[in-house]
Amino acid sequence: xxxxxHENMExxxxxxxxxxxxxxxxxxxxxxxxLPPLLKKQQGSDFDYxxxxxxxxxxxxxxxxxxxxxxxxxxxxxxxxxxxxxxxxVKVRNELNxxxxxxxxxxxxxxxxxxxxxxxxxxxxxxxxxxxxDQLAATLWYHPHPHELTSKQVFKGLGGxxxxxxxxxxxxxxxxxxxxxxxxxxxxxxxxDEDQQLNYEELMNxxxxxxxxxxxxxxxxxxxxxxxxxxxxxxxxxxxxxNYTFRLSNGASFTQIASDGGLLNEPVETDELTLxxxxxxxxxxxxxxxxxxxxxxxxxxxxNVLLPFDLDFESKAMKNSTVSWAAxxxxxxxxxxxxxxxxxxxxxxMMDKVTINGQKFDPNxxxxxxxxxxxxxxxxxxxxxxxxxxxxxxxxxGTQFKIISRDGKGPAPNEQGLKDSVLIEPGERVKLLxxxxxxxIYMYHCHILEHEDNGMMGQVEVY
Ligand code: C2O
Ligand code: CU
Ligand code: CU
Numbered sequence: 052x053x054x055x056x057h058e059n060m061e062x063x064x065x066x067x068x069x070x071x072x073x074x075x076x077x078x079x080x081x082x083x084x085x086l087p088p089l090l091k092k093q094q095g096s097d098f099d100y101x102x103x104x105x106x107x108x109x110x111x112x113x114x115x116x117x118x119x120x121x122x123x124x125x126x127x128x129x130x131x132x133x134x135x136x137x138x139x140x141v142k143v144r145n146e147l148n149x150x151x152x153x154x155x156x157x158x159x160x161x162x163x164x165x166x167x168x169x170x171x172x173x174x175x176x177x178x179x180x181x182x183x184x185d186q187l188a189a190t191l192w193y194h195p196h197p198h199e200l201t202s203k204q205v206f207k208g209l210g211g212x213x214x215x216x217x218x219x220x221x222x223x224x225x226x227x228x229x230x231x232x233x234x235x236x237x238x239x240x241x242x243x244d245e246d247q248q249l250n251y252e253e254l255m256n257x258x259x260x261x262x263x264x265x266x267x268x269x270x271x272x273x274x275x276x277x278x279x280x281x282x283x284x285x286x287x288x289x290x291x292x293x294n295y296t297f298r299l300s301n302g303a304s305f306t307q308i309a310s311d312g313g314l315l316n317e318p319v320e321t322d323e324l325t326l327x328x329x330x331x332x333x334x335x336x337x338x339x340x341x342x343x344x345x346x347x348x349x350x351x352x353x354x355n356v357l358l359p360f361d362l363d364f365e366s367k368a369m370k371n372s373t374v375s376w377a378a379x380x381x382x383x384x385x386x387x388x389x390x391x392x393x394x395x396x397x398x399x400x401m402m403d404k405v406t407i408n409g410q411k412f413d414p415n416x417x418x419x420x421x422x423x424x425x426x427x428x429x430x431x432x433x434x435x436x437x438x439x440x441x442x443x444x445x446x447x448x449g450t451q452f453k454i455i456s457r458d459g460k461g462p463a464p465n466e467q468g469l470k471d472s473v474l475i476e477p478g479e480r481v482k483l484l485x486x487x488x489x490x491x492i493y494m495y496h497c498h499i500l501e502h503e504d505n506g507m508m509g510q511v512e513v514y
Contacts, residue, residue, distance in 0.1 A: 072293065075240060075265040075351060080274035080359040084267055086230045087212060087237075090129035098140040098179050100131065102153060104195065104209060105146040111271045115247040119208040120147065122193075126269040128211025130235060131193065133184035135217030144177035150197045151204060155182060155213060156329060157191035157311055157451065157471045162491015162513065165448055168198035169414060169492060185488065186451060187313035187469065188217030190235075190285040190331045198414070202291050202500035203251040206260060208269070210237065210289050217313075225283055225308065225374065226335070232279040236349075237289045238297075238326075238357065239266045257402045258441075259292020259328075259499040265357050276361045280339035283308075288326035291500040294442060294474070296325045296352035300359075303341055306374065309333035312451035312469025316378040319465045323352070327444035327474035329498040332465075335374060338362055382467040387484055388455060392430040394419055394485075396509075398443045398475065398497060399434045403505045405497065411506030417492070418509035426486040428455065433475040440477030443502065447471060447485060448493035449513065455482040472498055487513040 090100055107125030108116035122128025133139060143153040143166075150173055154166035163170075164180045172178060191213040195204040212235045216227075226232035240262030244250045254260060267273045288295055299305065304322045308314060311331050324332055338360070341347055348359040397408050405411075408418070421427055429452075431445050451469035454462040458480055475481050487493070496508035 072261045073263045074353055075355045075357065076263060077356040078265065078274065078359060079272040080356075081272045082270050082274070084273040084275045084358070085270045087127055087130045087235060087268060089229060090123070090131045098142040100139060101142045101144065102128065102131075103144045103146055104151050104153070106148070109208070109269065111243070112247045117243070117248055119249065120204060121208050122211050126208040127237065128193070128209070130212040130214060130229070132214045132216055133182065135184055135186070135188055135215055138181060138183040140179050140181055142177055142179050143172065145172040145174055148174055149200060150174070151200070151209070152196045153180070153193060154196040154448075155191065155193050156446075157189065158182060158184065158213065159186045159449055159451060159488050161489040162449060162493050165491065165493060166196055167448060167492070167494045168196055171197055184215045186215060189215045189311065189313040189451075189469070190287070190309065190333055191215065192287055192289070192331070196494075198412070199504045202255065202260065202504045205289070205500055206241070206251050206255075206291055207249050212237070212285070212287065214285075226279065226281055227283070232281065233283045234275070234285070235268065236284050236286045236358065237268050238286065238295055239289045240264065240293045241266055255501065257501050257505060259501045261293050262290075267358050274359045274361055276363050277338055278364050280364050281335060281337050283333060283335050285331065285333050286324070286326065287331045288328050290328050292328060294325065294327045296323050297357075298323045298350050298352065299336070300348040300350050300354070300356065301341065301345055303347070306335040307332055307465050308335055308374065310466065310468035311471045314376075315465065315468040316382045317376060317464070318374050321465060325474065327442060327472065327498070328500070329444060329446055329472045330474065338364070382462070383453060383455060383484070387426070387453070390426065390428045390484070392482065393427045394429040396429060396431045396445075396495070397434050398431065398445065398507070400436065401438070401441060405502045405505050405507040407496075407507055407509050410509075412496075412508040416510065417512045419511040421485070421487060421511055421513050423487055423490050423513050426484055429483045429485050431473070431475055431481045431483065433477050433479050435477040442477065443475050443507070444472050444498040445475050445481075445495070446498045447495040447511075449489060449491065450485055450487050450493070452486070453484040455484050457481050490514060
């Protein structure tokens with residue numbers, strides 16, 4: 052039916068296939084990379100930390116103040132550090148002119164503290180949440196989650212890192228001097244209007260807003276001065292929709308040590324790293340092994356320079372950069388691999404037509420129930436459409452899961468670690484081993500933020 056097809060074509064205008072998205076402009080390396088400050092403990096109050104969502108301005112371009120959002124500042128937010136096993140009280144306050152929530156992405160906390168869309172805080176209001184870091188050391192993050200406003204609020208600058216620090220990382224002798232040899236890298240693409248503003252309503256794409264400029268930790272045209280030969284980078288894809296494949300400009304390899312939820316079963320040598328929105332990865336780069344006459348940078352897959360490095364260390368002061376460990380248990384037991392599928396999830400559609408199992412998010416509907424501490428297999432299927440479909444990054448709140456298989460094949464070595472988000476290709480079926488250590492209502496959704504806001508989200512009640 053011709054009319055039908057024509058209508059469909061019009062619907063798809065502005066749809067971004069992952070192969071033809073705009074390239075990122077190369078960093079000119081004119082600004083030293085900004086480092087998010089560490090969130091400071093409050094003294095003498097009935098809470099340990101305070102996080103305030105607020106409006107501000109940021110100077111990305113000479114002579115222009117761009118209106119942005121930030122936590123405790125103008126853009127992004129301070130890094131929150133929790134010790135493994137520690138419980139803290141955080142006062143969260145909304146100083147925006149619209150509702151927001153404070154979601155702790157990757158933290159295995161009760162649904163009541165998780166800051167999903169059911170937990171809106173109105174302008175001028177605050178509340179105290181209790182965060183217990185009862186999980187392995189990991190690089191997590193926090194961001195807003197108000198229904199239909201998440202994509203805009205993240206785009207305008209809300210987001211920050213959340214580390215769980217644990218003793219399990221000590222044995223590996225990993226760099227851990229914040230800002231010196233242990234550095235967060237929040238990669239985000241952005242698009243500015245002709246007034247150099249982040250006017251979301253005009254710039255947004257309902258299939259995921261893709262930018263043409265790259266920010267790292269909110270810095271446009273960043274460079275990083277490297278003062279230690281061995282550097283640990285904690286990389287977050289904090290973009291609304293763009294997938295990144297990171298490489299080094301000289302093609303050198305590096306070591307991936309962690310995925311979303313903690314250390315990998317064993318470190319993996321690689322020369323590229325792909326992250327879909329909300330995924331994290333920790334890598335080590337040994338700069339002393341690189342030929343220092345050649346400039347080196349982190350690039351994307353097309354070779355666009357995203358973060359050039361200025362090497363400024365005594366290579367003689369080389370320390371032993373080899374890290375190695377191997378878990379004494381296999382990543383998945385036979386029983387885990389053989390568990391039958393108990394929850395089936397089908398991701399489908401594009402633009403504002405995205406659905407999960409044929410439905411859009413309804414805050415009054417519980418889609419699934421699962422018992423606390425009982426592992427179940429979730430099978431996620433990314434159903435292609437007549438245009439081929441697109442990658443959906445699938446995320447579940449309140450759990451760190453394991454990937455059992457992709458189209459029947461066991462996980463690659465760099466996916467043999469805990470995860471809370473997983474990249475799913477069109478046509479792919481991914482089995483996850485999901486366990487919730489706490490109770491409550493949790494979201495699961497596509498982490499293309501516009502898809503999430505368009506209702507590509509469901510709720511699981513853990514009892
Ligand atoms: Cu990164 Cu529903 O969250
Ligand atoms: Cu989350
Ligand atoms: Cu999606």
